[in-house]
Amino acid sequence: VTKRVERVAIIGQGYVGLALAIRAVEAGHDVVAFDIDTQRTSFLAAGKSYVEDVSSVEVTQALATGRFTPTHDSAELAGFDVAIITVQTPLRDGVPDLSFVEAAGSIVGAHLRRGACVVLESTTYPGTTEELLAPILETESGLTAGADFDLGYSPERIDPGNASWALTNTPKVVSGIDARSLERVQSFYDTLVDKTVPVRGTREAELTKLLENTFRHVNIALVNELALFANDLGIDVWEAIDAASTKPFGYLRFTPGPGVGGHCLPVDPTYLSWKVENRTGDRFRFVELANEINASMPAYVVRRVVTGLSARGVPIEGARILLVGLAFKPDTADARESPALTIASLLGSAGATVRAADPHVVASLVDLSGRGIELVELTVRELEVSDAVIIVTDHASFDYGAILAHASYVFDARHRLPAAAGPQVEYL
Ligand SMILES: NC(=O)c1ccc[n+]([C@@H]2O[C@H](COP(=O)([O-])OP(=O)(O)OC[C@H]3O[C@@H](n4cnc5c(N)ncnc54)[C@H](O)[C@@H]3O)[C@@H](O)[C@H]2O)c1
Numbered sequence: 001v002t003k004r005v006e007r008v009a010i011i012g013q014g015y016v017g018l019a020l021a022i023r024a025v026e027a028g029h030d031v032v033a034f035d036i037d038t039q040r041t042s043f044l045a046a047g048k049s050y051v052e053d054v055s056s057v058e059v060t061q062a063l064a065t066g067r068f069t070p071t072h073d074s075a076e077l078a079g080f081d082v083a084i085i086t087v088q089t090p091l092r093d094g095v096p097d098l099s100f101v102e103a104a105g106s107i108v109g110a111h112l113r114r115g116a117c118v119v120l121e122s123t124t125y126p127g128t129t130e131e132l133l134a135p136i137l138e139t140e141s142g143l144t145a146g147a148d149f150d151l152g153y154s155p156e157r158i159d160p161g162n163a164s165w166a167l168t169n170t171p172k173v174v175s176g177i178d179a180r181s182l183e184r185v186q187s188f189y190d191t192l193v194d195k196t197v198p199v200r201g202t203r204e205a206e207l208t209k210l211l212e213n214t215f216r217h218v219n220i221a222l223v224n225e226l227a228l229f230a231n232d233l234g235i236d237v238w239e240a241i242d243a244a245s246t247k248p249f250g251y252l253r254f255t256p257g258p259g260v261g262g263h264c265l266p267v268d269p270t271y272l273s274w275k276v277e278n279r280t281g282d283r284f285r286f287v288e289l290a291n292e293i294n295a296s297m298p299a300y301v302v303r304r305v306v307t308g309l310s311a312r313g314v315p316i317e318g319a320r321i322l323l324v325g326l327a328f329k330p331d332t333a334d335a336r337e338s339p340a341l342t343i344a345s346l347l348g349s350a351g352a353t354v355r356a357a358d359p360h361v362v363a364s365l366v367d368l369s370g371r372g373i374e375l376v377e378l379t380v381r382e383l384e385v386s387d388a389v390i391i392v393t394d395h396a397s398f399d400y401g402a403i404l405a406h407a408s409y410v411f412d413a414r415h416r417l418p419a420a421a422g423p424q425v426e427y428l
Contacts, residue, residue, distance in 0.1 A: 009080040017086035025062040044070035077111040109140025117150035125275035129202040152176035152185035153202040155209030161332040171195040175205035213268040219254040221290035227256035258413040259297035259339030261328025298342035317351035322386040325393025326358040333360040
């Protein structure tokens with residue numbers, strides 16, 4: 001493949017956009033890293049990263065090439081060959097909020113030239129690229145999608161904290177609104193990743209991402225509900241899961257936990273169910289059930305801990321509780337929508353004092369205000385003075401031996417401690 005150096009504009013420098021920008025610079029392209037958040041762009045201009053998986057060294061190296069331009073000035077987008085939109089797609093009042101994609105589309109459209117290419121990467125419901133983004137780009141530019149410029153969708157699959165699978169070695173699904181767009185989008189991503197996977201249209205590509213995340217969401221809900229019933233029946237669900245996982249085909253391992261968090265699972269499946277209901281009038285029952293079960297897990301953890309404390313003669317009112325791990329998944333600092341925050345709120349409302357240890361989560365980056373959580377270090381003393389220690393997120397760096405040795409009561413919501421570790425340990 002002959003590599004063509006493109007002028008690439010990346011709209012949104014979050015987890016997805018920054019990783020992509022750094023990779024595009026590495027691949028030889030000229031990259032304008034655009035964000036409306038001036039704090040983020042000035043961090044980047046100073047060679048500092050605010051995203052795990054991208055180090056400050058990588059940002060500095062990108063700057064040194066002279067081909068990485070972080071900016072909040074949209075005038076810098078002028079003359080782009082390829083623009084990639086990586087802005088957030090949250091829910092507002094339980095409904096998809098595409099205002100960020102719309103705003104990004106307007107900015108891109110204003111700088112769109114004949115022959116250029118636009119790709120949406122934000123996770124969204126099927127139809128967004130063609131029904132929502134294309135008209136905005138056309139109105140702003142006076143051009144026609146397909147005839148005058150190429151347009152496509154390519155879902156992001158980055159998994160922060162995953163040491164084995166990164167942007168480059170994870171196959172990337174690509175699509176276009178017509179054959180020429182697909183070819184353009186695919187040949188561009190072929191310069192960034194080892195393998196691209198073309199699909200027939202943008203809707204199929206949009207659905208691919210939602211299928212992946214809904215699949216995880218539903219399977220996590222399944223084992224969560226199973227864990228609840230297994231506990232009632234006095235059966236060790238973890239042993240059954242381990243045993244089932246030895247089947248070499250037809251089974252995929254998912255494990256119960258204190259609930260789902262982050263930007264994906266609590267949000268993306270609802271983009272799908274919203275679209276289905278909006279179009280067909282039917283409810284996507286699997287998604288609704290998974291939402292309900294996974295959202296109920298923090299309260300379940302709290303109920304179990306209240307019972308466990310009470311069995312030890314400690315009322316929840318006035319109890320001192322230590323949460324081990326605040327981030328929503330191990331070895332990351334991301335506490336967005338983390339179940340730990342809900343657990344802390346529920347415990348706080350019940351009259352407990354809540355402390356949390358998480359070396360990854362820097363206090364200033366998570367909004368702990370009003371949640372009554374004090375961040376502490378995981379010390380022997382902290383373990384000894386806590387009435388209950390809840391393992392919420394099993395970061396590799398925690399000293400689990402110390403937890404086992406010094407806590408009087410541990411509720412292990414991740415089954416991180418060895419099975420039947422002692423009378424002081426209860427498992428989800
Ligand atoms: N984080 C992940 O692991 C992950 C993985 C796969 C897919 N996704 C999807 O990718 C998308 C982006 O996710 P993220 O985690 O990177 O979000 P993020 O919130 O970290 O980053 C989005 C960035 O876009 C910026 N932005 C918003 N509006 C803008 C505009 N009009 N112009 C320029 N910049 C603007 C924001 O300031 C922010 O810096 C979402 O749709 C998400 O669902 C995320």
